[in-house]
Amino acid sequence: MRNTILLFVSIFIISSCNKEESNPHNETEYKQKMREFVIGISQYSKSTNPNFLIIPQNGIELVSSNGDVSGQPHKAYLDAIDANGQEDLFYGYDKDDQATSETVNSYLKELLNISKNHGNKILVTDYCSTPSKMTNSYFENNNAGYVSFAANRRELDNIPTFPTSINQENNSVITNISQVKNFLYLINPSNFSSKTDFINAVTATNYDLLIMDLFFNDVKAFTSSEIAQLKNKANGGKRLVVSYMSIGEAEDYRYYWQTSWNTNKPAWLDTENPDWAGNYKVKYWNTEWQNIIYGNDNSYLKKILNTNFDGVYLDIIDAFKYYE
Secondary structure: OHHHHHHHHHHHHHHHHOHHHOOOOOHHHHHHHHHHHHHHHHHHHHHHOOOOEEEEEOOHHHHEOOOOOOOOEOHHHHHHOOEEEEEOOOEOOOOOOOEOOHHHHHHHHHHHHHHHHOOOEEEEEEEOOOHHHHHHHHHHHHHHOOEEEEEOOOOOOOOOOOOOOOOOOOOOEOOOHHHOOOEEEOOOOOOOOOHHHHHHHHHOOOOOEEEEEOEEOOOEEOOHHHHHHHOEOOOOOEOEEEEEEEOOEEEOOOOOOOHHHHOOOOOOEEEEOOOOOOEEEEOOOOHHHHHHHOOOOOOHHHHHHHOOOOEEEEEOHHHHHHHO
16 A cells, blocks of 8 residues: 555656646646746736736637636736737638628627726727728727727738828827727838838837837847837827737747757647748747746847837737647
8 A cells, every 4th residue: 555655646746747848638727828828928027127018919718717708807817917919809800801790799899898897908900901891990999998900911011001090199108008099010021121111111100009020020130229219109209119929839930940840849849830831839838938938038028128118919829729
């Protein structure tokens, strides 16, 4: 009996030590592992800058304790974030420039409102290009109490020319996410010939918030002085500037990618996304992957913090759905 007990204890200890490297055991735990990842990112960044914004995009089920509209608000997660980004709420869920079904829209709004009622900002990106639909997107989101951007290209590589006067344009000095009335989502600068061209185009606008990439065309990082320039509106106001960062997929065009991974994948690297070449699913609960993202001076998030961005826009939060 004693030997049996010792064997059980040994197995338990080994299992406990390897827990963070093993797969979560059920669907609920996949969600919780993502919550813990985001909370860790928040704690790390806010220890450096208490005003640093944490904005997860999609995966809105995480705001509920059971991942459903029937659950209680997940306070620890909601306290760790400052806003929620949501794509395709009114347009683009099934097809760009096509209205999202009422069923999907209502489901998402119920969950988004859990976060909104907790005091977090809701930032919606609808994908529509017909002017009447873009106008309707702004109208519907405003009625729901959300801030929105009608993106006329899924690639997010341009500044829309419609409407000619941007939605709720103002000359305010924006210092807090609560003041934001509109935003520009421009993470793909491939249509701009240089950093200077990109900066000039953005500073000619009056958006309250800019979501962009740390890198220009995946190669050269913007500097803190360039980010300071981008915070200027054309009309004399100021905007917030937030950096995009994917935490649910690895991208083979990022600085951290090692060519050896093409033939000898690390334990956390999973299958390629069939819809986005060069993007790979990751076991996001794995310590090695998380160390790439945050928690040390060589991490992705540290580079963003050092460049004086006002926050981070976390993508592929809904990676838990792939593993569920």
